[in-house]
Amino acid sequence: MLYSPAEAMAKAFSRFTGMGKKYGIEWWILVVGAIIVLAIISMALFAGSIAPFNPHNQNTGPQLAPPGGEHLMGTDNLQRDVWSRIVYGSQTILRVAVLAAIISSVFGITLGLISGFSGGFFDRVLSLIMDSVYSFPGLILAIAFAAMLGPGVINVTLAVAVIYIPTYFRLVRGQTLAIKEELYVEAARAIGASGSTILWRYIFPNVIATTVVVFTLNVADAIMIEAALTYLGLGLPPSIVDWGMDLAMGKRFLPSGQWWLITFPGAMISLLALGFTMLGEGFAEILNPRLLER
Amino acid sequence: MGNLTRYVITRILLTIPMVFILLSIVFVVLRIMPGDPVSSMLGGHAPESVIEQKKEELGLNRPIAIQYLDYLWQICRLDLGESMVFKQRVTKAIIEKLPATIELTAFGMIITLFLGILMGAYAADKRRSAQDNLIRLYGIVIFCIPVYWLGLMLQLGFGVWLDILPIAGRTGPRVLASTFEKTGFYVLDTILAKDFFALGDVLIHLVLPSFTLGLVLSGIFVRLTRANMLDVLRADYIVAAEARGIQHRKIVYKYALKNAFIPILTMMGLQIALLMAGAILTETTFSWPGMGRLLLERIYLRDYPTLQGVIIVFALIVATVSLIVDIIYAIVDPRVRY
Numbered sequence: 126m127l128y129s130p131a132e133a134m135a136k137a138f139s140r141f142t143g144m145g146k147k148y149g150i151e152w153w154i155l156v157v158g159a160i161i162v163l164a165i166i167s168m169a170l171f172a173g174s175i176a177p178f179n180p181h182n183q184n185t186g187p188q189l190a191p192p193g194g195e196h197l198m199g200t201d202n203l204q205r206d207v208w209s210r211i212v213y214g215s216q217t218i219l220r221v222a223v224l225a226a227i228i229s230s231v232f233g234i235t236l237g238l239i240s241g242f243s244g245g246f247f248d249r250v251l252s253l254i255m256d257s258v259y260s261f262p263g264l265i266l267a268i269a270f271a272a273m274l275g276p277g278v279i280n281v282t283l284a285v286a287v288i289y290i291p292t293y294f295r296l297v298r299g300q301t302l303a304i305k306e307e308l309y310v311e312a313a314r315a316i317g318a319s320g321s322t323i324l325w326r327y328i329f330p331n332v333i334a335t336t337v338v339v340f341t342l343n344v345a346d347a348i349m350i351e352a353a354l355t356y357l358g359l360g361l362p363p364s365i366v367d368w369g370m371d372l373a374m375g376k377r378f379l380p381s382g383q384w385w386l387i388t389f390p391g392a393m394i395s396l397l398a399l400g401f402t403m404l405g406e407g408f409a410e411i412l413n414p415r416l417l418e419r
Numbered sequence: 420m421g422n423l424t425r426y427v428i429t430r431i432l433l434t435i436p437m438v439f440i441l442l443s444i445v446f447v448v449l450r451i452m453p454g455d456p457v458s459s460m461l462g463g464h465a466p467e468s469v470i471e472q473k474k475e476e477l478g479l480n481r482p483i484a485i486q487y488l489d490y491l492w493q494i495c496r497l498d499l500g501e502s503m504v505f506k507q508r509v510t511k512a513i514i515e516k517l518p519a520t521i522e523l524t525a526f527g528m529i530i531t532l533f534l535g536i537l538m539g540a541y542a543a544d545k546r547r548s549a550q551d552n553l554i555r556l557y558g559i560v561i562f563c564i565p566v567y568w569l570g571l572m573l574q575l576g577f578g579v580w581l582d583i584l585p586i587a588g589r590t591g592p593r594v595l596a597s598t599f600e601k602t603g604f605y606v607l608d609t610i611l612a613k614d615f616f617a618l619g620d621v622l623i624h625l626v627l628p629s630f631t632l633g634l635v636l637s638g639i640f641v642r643l644t645r646a647n648m649l650d651v652l653r654a655d656y657i658v659a660a661e662a663r664g665i666q667h668r669k670i671v672y673k674y675a676l677k678n679a680f681i682p683i684l685t686m687m688g689l690q691i692a693l694l695m696a697g698a699i700l701t702e703t704t705f706s707w708p709g710m711g712r713l714l715l716e717r718i719y720l721r722d723y724p725t726l727q728g729v730i731i732v733f734a735l736i737v738a739t740v741s742l743i744v745d746i747i748y749a750i751v752d753p754r755v756r757y
Contacts, residue, residue: 257440264696391568399563
């Protein structure tokens with residue numbers, strides 16, 4: 126049966142709203158989260174054509190002009206356009222947060238798999254270390270790393286990445302321990318599959334699915350940690366456009382009431398973190414039907 | 420030996436390796452990682468000989484294993500060394516600043532628990548209603564708001580626009596510092612000194628910072644309470660209580676909430692890390708003279724011994740609190756034993 130494009134669209138749309146009926150509010154959480162994330166990602170990708178000014182341009186208009194007219198979100202004390210800085214700032218924060226989440230997931234998942242699969246002394250020691258790091262305030266650890274490594278995009282990414290390794294480790298190790306005892310793993314062993322084959326071909330694919338949700342929530346958290354580091358003046362050199370740094374700069378003008386300098390960067394950090402959180406929450410609840418009873 | 424005693428002793432023994440590992444991680448991060456404290460402290464242009472001399476003085480030229488043992492021994496003696504920038508013992512600097520942070524986190528925690536648990540219980544009671552969805556949305560949204568930004572916005576609203584609350588510091592200019600020499604906990608000090616004008620001043624300075632901290636963390640407790648309450652509300656004894664005709668409100672907020680509280684208590688132990696991180700950021704926003712401010716000030720000054728000391732103290736606080744929470748948990752719930 127062939128569909129016309131209009132029919133196909135209508136079918137897709139009814140399927141879309143049908144999902145909403147089936148899953149209730151969780152589906153809409155997922156959709157709204159996806160829209161926020163996609164919007165900010167496209168903002169970062171097409172920053173050049175969206176931003177009206179160069180974010181470093183110190184001669185875009187009057188100093189500390191309130192929002193309105195030519196400057197959608199006003200200007201800062203160096204006569205830079207706040208909206209353009211918001212648009213370009215999305216690149217920095219997305220790059221750091223996503224890259225950090227990738228780095229920590231690769232390390233965390235690999236170590237968790239190996240540790241859970243091999244067991245024994247190695248597993249015990251590594252678990253103890255990971256549990257200790259996990260219990261420690263992530264931000265303080267990131268502050269220590271960032272302070273030691275000095276400013277820079279790569280350094281701040283590493284500082285953020287380190288603190289999430291235990292999250293993946295604990296999740297994947299627990300899963301590996303459970304899956305290791307499954308019948309199909311035993312069957313694989315019985316037909317003579319080697320340890321690494323079992324680990325990567327049998328256990329890994331079954332573990333990876335559960336990390337998707339954690340990854341999304343991890344990006345959300347990494348966004349807030351990145352912004353926190355740069356807000357504290359630790360993460361990045363001033364030549365880079367970043368929401369956290371703009372917030373720290375705008376903070377000085379709070380007592381005199383220049384609200385736009387702090388309102389917009391902070392709102393964007395919240396919005397981006399919210400987008401990823403909603404995406405993760407939506408995934409979690411839809412992938413786990415047991416939670417849906419609630 | 421009773422069951423409980425054995426649990427407590429095992430739990431304490433398990434804390435020791437955890438603290439040891441945390442201390443080792445701090446050592447690795449601050450000493451072995453790239454970045455040379457001495458040259459960065461003296462600035463990039465210091466002559467080689469000066470750097471060497473300073474390194475020798477601080478014992479940084481010894482083998483790393485010796486430095487590590489020395490570091491551990493120092494901590495065992497509760498001595499955190501001397502500041503590299505000021506002529507001041509690190510321990511003293513920390514003791515001066517610690518009460519401010521504890522005061523802030525304590526008030527923040529009270530607000531978090533109050534808001535979080537009440538809203539969570541209410542949402543669970545009204546499961547899948549509009550109120551429930553609204554509260555769940557609140558739980559997600561508030562958690563995504565960076566604590567420092569919420570602080571700035573509250574400062575803007577209540578401090579600058581409405582101009583009714585102070586936005587920085589622990590006291591106003593008219594309160595004498597001599598009132599606060601006993602414990603360093605200003606609320607306690609002013610009560611002890613029976614200076615109620617000062618107490619009012621201290622409390623009003625606490626409002627915005629502790630609300631900032633409390634609001635952001637309340638989201639987690641909303642979710643936790645709601646999830647636990649949903650489990651409890653489905654239990655047979657709740658149905659039985661309903662059948663006996665006990666007031667619904669009493670069942671939810673008295674019977675069910677009491678039972679849901681145990682898992683919430685354990686989570687409180689885990690949230691202490693978030694609370695500490697939140698406190699650091701809140702302190703920066705509100706110029707609150709606590710541990711977070713100390714940490715950051717000394718990072719800018721490249722004062723590594725103080726930096727190290729502050730991080731160690733944070734590690735010890737986290738370990739101690741989770742130990743205490745677990746012990747309370749075991750006392751409250753007799754099923755928890757090793």
